[in-house]
Amino acid sequence: MDKIIVTRDYNGEIIELWQDAFGDSREDVIFFLQNAKNINCLCFYNNTLLCSMLFLVDCKVKGVDFKYIYAACTSESARDKGYMSNLLTYCREKYNNLILIPADKDLVNYYSKRKFKHKIDIKDILFNERDEIKEYLFEGCSLENPFALAYVYKKGE
Numbered sequence: 468m469d470k471i472i473v474t475r476d477y478n479g480e481i482i483e484l485w486q487d488a489f490g491d492s493r494e495d496v497i498f499f500l501q502n503a504k505n506i507n508c509l510c511f512y513n514n515t516l517l518c519s520m521l522f523l524v525d526c527k528v529k530g531v532d533f534k535y536i537y538a539a540c541t542s543e544s545a546r547d548k549g550y551m552s553n554l555l556t557y558c559r560e561k562y563n564n565l566i567l568i569p570a571d572k573d574l575v576n577y578y579s580k581r582k583f584k585h586k587i588d589i590k591d592i593l594f595n596e597r598d599e600i601k602e603y604l605f606e607g608c609s610l611e612n613p614f615a616l617a618y619v620y621k622k623g624e
Contacts, residue, residue: 469550471557472510480517481508488540489607503600506537509557511550518545519554524604527593528566528617534558535592536567537604555581563620566592571609575616583616591615 474481477500485496500506505525511518521539525532536558541551558565559582568589569575592615594601605613 468514469553470512471554472512474508474510475506477508481510481520484517484520484540484542485538487542489538499600499603503596503603505595509554511554513545513548513550516545518542518548519550521551521554521558523558523562524594524596526566526595528564528587528591528615531564533564533566533592533617534562535594535604536565539567552581559618559620565618566615568605568608568613568615569610570607575610578616581618583618585617585619587615587617589613589615 482493482496482500485491486493503522503524507523508520509523510520519539519541522537524535524537526535527533536555539551539554555578565583566587567578567583569578589605594604596604
C-alpha cells in the first residue's frame with residue numbers, strides 16, 4: 468500500500484536515501500537535518516519501503532510565502548514508477564506556492580511538465596536559516612545560469 472508521510476523524525480533510511488542520491492557524507496546530512504529549522508520531509512512509501520522523498524523549506528519570494536523543494540530524490544530501484552510525481556502532486560494540493568532550483572536541463576524539463584512553469588531569479592528567494600544552511604539550499608545546480616522554477620496556484624488548475 469502506497470502512502471505519504473510528513474515527518475521531522477529523520478531516521479536512518481532518510482539519511483541513507485539522501486546519501487545514495489547525492490553522495491553527501493553522513494555527517495553533512497545530519498548537520499543539515501539538525502540545524503535547518505524551517506523544514507519538513509515528505510516521504511513516499513510503497514508498503515514499508517521508503518521510495519522517494521523531498522524536503523520542504525519555508526522561504527519568501529518577493530515577500531510572498533513559498534515552500535522550497537530541496538533534496539528531492541527517489542531510490543534507484545524505485546525510479547520510473549511515478550513516486551516523485553505523486554509527492555509533487557501532493558505538494559501542489561497542499562500548498563499554493565512552491566519553488567525549486569532544478570539541478571540540470573533534464574530536471575528543468577521534468578519539473579516543467581509537472582506545472583513548475585514560472586521562472587524566478589534565485590536572488591529573489593529568501594530563507595530564514597543560518598548561513599551554513601543557506602549554502603546547502605543553493606548548491607547542486609549544474610546549469611550555467613541557475614534559476615528557480617515555481618508552481619503558483621491558479622484557481623481552476
